[in-house]
Amino acid sequence: MGSTFSGLSTALSSLYTQRRALDVTGQNVANANTEGYTRQRVEMQATSATPVPAVHSVHNGAGGGVTVSDVSRLRDSFLESRGRAEHAQASYLSAQQSTFTRLENVFAEPSDTALAAQLGDFWAGWGDVANQPKNEAVRAQLLERGAVVADGLRVAHDALSAQWSSTRVQLDSYASDVNSAADAVALLNQTIMQQKSAGLPSNELADQRDLRLMELAELTGATTASREDGTVDVYVGGSSLVTGGVARHLVVTGARQLATESSDKVQFRWDSPTGLVASVSGGTLAAGLDTLGTTIPEYAGKLDQVAAALADKVNTQHRLGYGMDGVAPAGDLFVNTAGGAGITARTIGVGITNPRQLGVSASPGAVDGSNADKLADVMKLADGPDAAYRSLVVGLGVSAQTAQRRADIQLRVAADMDTLRSADAGVNLDEEMTNMISFQRAYEAAARVLTSVDEMLDVLINRTGLVGR
């Protein structure tokens, strides 16, 4: 036979438990719109009867009420890690896409004013000079148009260079974002471990850590591994970024401007005395590295090819011509403004200042425009500057389109994953309301049990054995 008052304590345990459950429901409702919040559920467990039968045990087998065994955090870790992988890929691709969008802005084709049109004006200028070889105004206009083309090439190169530098600066700040997120994860790891060993709930801390992990995944494509003690290890490119309560730091090393990029490659290194190279294979950081190491240098190189083709083809033909009062063949029209050999988009400039020196005539002393006519035909050369520039623009278009489509698809995949994740871990208000009603009713019922036990005891204590009083 159990204790006389055991019914009271059973009802009391229910009152405690239902109230705790109501509190958790309240917490869920309160955080219905909190980013990263994971719904919680009170795990109830019936308190069993004395488990070990003893000689004098007279227990009749009824349980001792209910306890809260755990407040569990309802998040699917498999969905989480998939979500992180998709987000890492999405942020890599969208960073790549924005690189290409900015590159497209640099060239601003097709238009009536950009470099292709400037080149067109330049060739038309040669046509006009061929028509009026003696007219100095027409010659001066041609020189002006040559300068515009050279400026256009230089401006495009400067824009690429500026984009490179701004991406480089951005990469530094991304690296410090990674470091602060890694520190935060390490700190949270430590706290969670302590809470857990003290038997205290750490669900909200785990939510915060998940947010930080997502941030790390988006930045670096980091992967994670959970450990028994509740901590999470973070790996970047196979090396650990966070182990338990310890975080390592990343630094960006290498060139700070496009000009020195090829000799001093930009790299991520671990912030330690040995400074080993960290291979970051995903996320915004990897996209930034691609932009700095591959994409921008590639287009800067192609632009240099356009400049070199322009200077080469024009100068070669121009040298065959004669100026207005010269008996010697004309000199070079396009020169390296920095001095030295080789002409690139950065150094191209017009070397002739006197319009009379333009090599328009095919024979010395003649007022003849046939060399100018041949120069106008450079436009049509298959290996000329126009063709090189067209192939640059088209190549850029194809790459940009591909990047855009891949990013679109990946963003949709990531959004779907987010929906799945928030459906799994988010708060459903209908569900919470239903739970609230059932907890409330259970509380009321427990109170009723208490009342009836009380009434029972009242009968026993106050109204029993009154015979003869």
Added chain:
Amino acid sequence: MAIQVRVTQQSIAARVTASLQNNLNRMGDLQERLSSGKMITRPSDSPTGTVSSLQLRSEIRAVAQYSRNADDGLGWLSTLDNTLTSSVAQVRRVQELTLRGKNAGASSPESRAALATEVENIREELIGLANTRYLDRPVFGGTTSGAAAYDSNGVFRPGPTGSVSRTIGDGTKVRVDLAGPEAFGTGATDLFAVLDSIAGSLRTNPTALAGDLNNLNTALENLQTKLADVGSRYNRVEQMRQTADDRALTLRGQLSEVEDIDLPQTIMEVQLQQTAYQAALATTAKVIQPSLIDFLR
């Protein structure tokens, strides 16, 4: 969309927000197209379209230049044509004067001297014609750097002997000048020498006029042949210019086909998109609102 067991207010909100965002994005794209009137505003809109667009633009420029070259060539050729026509008339007049001087056996030395003076005047005039200039360039001077093709004595000034041509189509060059000796003859049939000789013969030796007249006829025939040649070149350039202008129109049409939007279609698309967007907004407002809270007392 994957089948979900569980749906939460947040997941619905996220999905709806994403869909509305997509909708609005498409609206934005369509509006941009409509307001710019262009299908292609950046290479990634259509890489192949961009190639065509760049090529068409450069062709349009080239054709416009051909047209300008042809206009310039027409200027040269019409100047030549006018000059040669006047020259022919003048030479005919000399022919007439020479015949008069030759035939009128009764004519006095005084009247022949008067004829000789007129011939000399015409010669001066013809030298002037031979030095006709177009845009400051002597049209009979080829690529000479001098200001005139003939000196005041009617002697052709040898200089650089190149000819002047204009590019009026892909690989098509047309000569637009005529060298002085080609038009006015050389050696015995050099028009100015012949005229000089006629004037001399009229004054002193009327019997030599017969030979002079033969030479004059040869020079005249030559002038007429060249006049016909210039005329046919004029026609050719004129035709090529017409072709260039037509081609420019065709190219512009093609460029517009590649780059420009189909207005009715785009407006239709905008309308459809607008309807879809409004419908999405309306249903979202209805679907997102209710929850169990509304029905609990």
